[in-house]
Amino acid sequence: MINALLETLFDILQSHSTFADFLLLFTPFILLLELPLLFMVILGMFIWAKKEQKRVAFPKNMPKVTCTLLCYSEGENIIEPIYSLAHQLYPGEIEILVVIDGALANKKTHNVALHLKNEINALQNRELKVIPKYKRGGRVSSMNLGMQLASGEIFMALDGDTTFDNDMVIKAVQNFDNPDVVAVAGNLRVKNAKESLATRLQAIEYMLSITAGRTGLSSFNMVNNISGAFGIFRIEILKLLMGWDSGTAEDFDITMRLKEHFAMYPNWRIVFDPHVIGHTEVPSTLLGFFQQRIRWEGDLFYILIRKYINNIRPSLLGGLNYLFTLVGVYFFQIIMPFVITLYTILMLIFVPFNYLLGLSIIVYAFYFMMLLIFYILYIFLISERPKEDLEYVLYLPLFPIFTYTARINAALALLHSIINKSHLDSNMAPWWVLKKGNY
């Protein structure tokens, strides 16, 4: 079996006149697009790590911070998130707005929040306000309401099922010592990583694709998304943008709208800080993961193609961000899944199985090497829990396959979105809000 495989590998290499010739087959993609992006990210990671060494314990300014916790049917699960905010080590004032969407239907969540009120308000510099929205209005309406009621200078939009490290506010606020920073994207870790293989693989994805990737991009002010579950803004900037737009993928939407000011305000910075940490739950099965991604990728397509296609101009985004948006977002996130899926289908039809298998092993080996380097760099440069993160090296070999299937799944999601306008069925907001929207 192994002999047969090795023979095929040699056959593949010999079928091309030289080894270099074979490599050239993949070169355009890798050399032109993927590698430059990867190198840029790695360079960015080094830049961040260098800066991180200079970090001091406390921020210079301690403005009042408003944390808006978006709650729905979490029930008792909102206790931990609220506690994790109330017992932040931040010495300044923290206002916690617990916005309960559809409070009539979610009485339990409402009651749990009210129950905590006295206890939290007894703490120094902490204030808990419970804001019931009796009719459901969706995430966007909750965040916009929170923004209007907020009394802090710094506004955090947070998910009701996410808990936070006790230094989260300190580290987040520290970024705003730089007056150019308008927003900080928080870093999400997987809370239930040890639950199943699916959650472990997702944990690796969060570490590498999101944490490492965004840290690198952040050094060049090219953060692609401020996560909706964990976005931190200067309130004056939010008011300038007049809050969030209704519709799905509102997090990507507000990131885009921030970036649209970059040409006008070239000093503006969006920072992704990998040490500003929240912990969130991810789907515990692969099926659940794929379903979640079908929704996310679909929403992404909606926002990129239906809403922003006319706004992708260098005059609006600034040159570098324009280029990155084209390559990093439009190409890699929308075109690549289709290319990969198409390639796979064509190869299955036209290429002999053994050849395909051999080719897959070469590609796998290449990506695994890149992954391993990237992973080691992540552990040394960025991770703030290196010991914990190092355990995942055992699952690393499975990760390229996981990503590959995720890409194919993304293609399906995009197709679903194009054909069925799936973004109008999102569970992030009720249909009566989504269907009223302009897109």
Add this chain to the structure above:
Amino acid sequence: MKQIAVFSDSSIDTEYDIVTFKSWEEFSNNKTTIAGFYISASCSDIADELIKEIRSSEFWYYLVYTEDLIQNRLFDGEKSLKDAFKSFKFSQELLSKLKLNIKALKREEKLLLYLYLREDYELIPEFHPKTKKLYKYPILEFISQTSNDSWVYELTAKSLLTFSKIVDRVRLCNQCQSAHLYFIDLCPQCKSINIKESKILHCFSCGYVDEEKQFQKDAGLVCPKCLTQLKLIGVDYDLPASEYKCYDCSYIFKEPYVVARCMDCSAENEPDKLNIEEFHKLKLSLQGQEYLLLDQKNVIFSMFAESLKHIKIDEFKLFLNWMTSVFKRDSTFHFLVVLLEFDNMHKFINYYGFTKTNEIMEELSRRILELLRETDMLSMDDEHRLWILLPTTSKKGIEERLLNILHELKIENGPQLSVKLKTFYTIKNPLKEKSNAKTIMNDLLQSEENK
């Protein structure tokens, strides 16, 4: 009607029969009988002195009205002379219905009288933070001459006064009954005051518990025992709520030990063991009125009192002493002492009312009096006890008949009169050397009842 004493600087032209005075001295030198006092606006500045004089004098129970409103409950309010006249007239009529020797009244009866003469009068406790119990009833200090007001509540137990509304509940020192207490929280282990509330952390990896300060390192938390960095509440560590730490013995605890320290005698009391006193607005009850109208509290024994055999308790003791001496000289001269203790008189009156009780008691006393011989004597004391002295009478006959009478006194549907019959008979109870009326009566009080 009698004249009205009016305090005024100038003479007043009015149809009413008044006599004006400029000062208390002028009034007390003048020996007129009056119906009430009226203080005109021109004397408002000396009103406070006047009222103290009035309430301390023999006129303490008189109605005192003022032309101007004065915030002092010792006055009976502001009224025109015309209205005051009507009130004086009314109270004089009420007073005339009573057959009381006002000068001989006890403090309880004085209070009842004071309330009786004032229509719908409420005795309202006033807040005086400097007094021992924080509250006092303004008129009481003039009536009882002491600052202790608790005897008033005995009148409510006897249903002569009723509570109309609770005003406050005061906690008092167990030692000296002072309400001037302050609360201090102490370490429950060593009772030190050197405690402080602080956040207490519990490290999940090694189980170490200490205050947050010990964990703080730069802007983060590090367990001082296992050196683990604690980042996420609920996963790395938790706060077993905010707790107290004693800086003398390092004890960590949730609830401090609280004591109430008295500012007057510095005794330390446990808060839940403090004496509690409630202050109420008080009103004269119907029974209280009845009590006054029926002349005196022993009205229920009036038949005995009216009997020729009745003597005062001091005289009774004198006779008993005399008989004891006679018996010591001549042991053939026997005598019998009977004691009837009416135990539940207050409850009984409370249930049946004065009139009904009176009827029952009249019947009872009529039958008892029928039993007695010419030579027998009886007396009553303040505690609803009837003492009977029967010379040369054998115990058996009289005891049986008395028990019979008590037995026949069954009342349908309601509480029964509880009477204890006790006897002292010189044949059965030999007299000692030192025996006298006092020892005999004391022994009787403490003895078992005859069944």
